[in-house]
Amino acid sequence: AQTVTQSQPEMSVQEAETVTLSCTYDTSESDYYLFWYKQPPSRQMILVIRQEAYKQQNATENRFSVNFQKAAKSFSLKISDSQLGDAAMYFCAYRSPNNNDMRFGAGTRLTVKP
């Protein structure tokens, strides 16, 4: 079964600086999807970024980018120019194309210091 591991329970970053959140996963599949979701105190899970495993190019969404290392089964999220509104729980998630559930990591709590 696929598992997702986030080894950093908490991270902290100074406003306007850059932070990287780590995620590793375990799978025997060659094709799959990876996601980063943000969950602020309001509880709503918000999609940050998505990566298809067959794509070599790392996904980017404004200040958010990923470093996808397929061979290493690593999928880290980089947040540039951190803002106070980025403070939240961040969850990494894996989804198989032949399966309908998403496997989530335990999450990383990001604090942004002014």
Add this chain to the structure above:
Amino acid sequence: DAGVTQSPTHLIKTRGQQVTLRCSPKSGHDTVSWYQQALGQGPQFIFQYYEEEERQRGNFPDRFSGHQFPNYSSELNVNALWLGDSALYLCASSIGRGASGTDTQYFGPGTRLTVL
């Protein structure tokens, strides 16, 4: 464009009772998935509904059941509640193409269930 909505926001029940949670998917979406998120953990998949049928189920007992209506909205029912069912219940909607929906799932704000 309305996003995924869930009701109620909070709910308090006692052990042994039954509960029904509701979800309306994002406009244009036809697939609803339910997740349970215990405090301090990531969400865990309960089941997914597509075309009014349960398409896939996670590792949850039969006490957890669901339903999808013709307008694609969905209900999650939990019977014989026990303390361990206290959690945030998240609904996610997506577009289910063919046998397995590969589109991105969009989440609602969740229902916080407390079992006393």
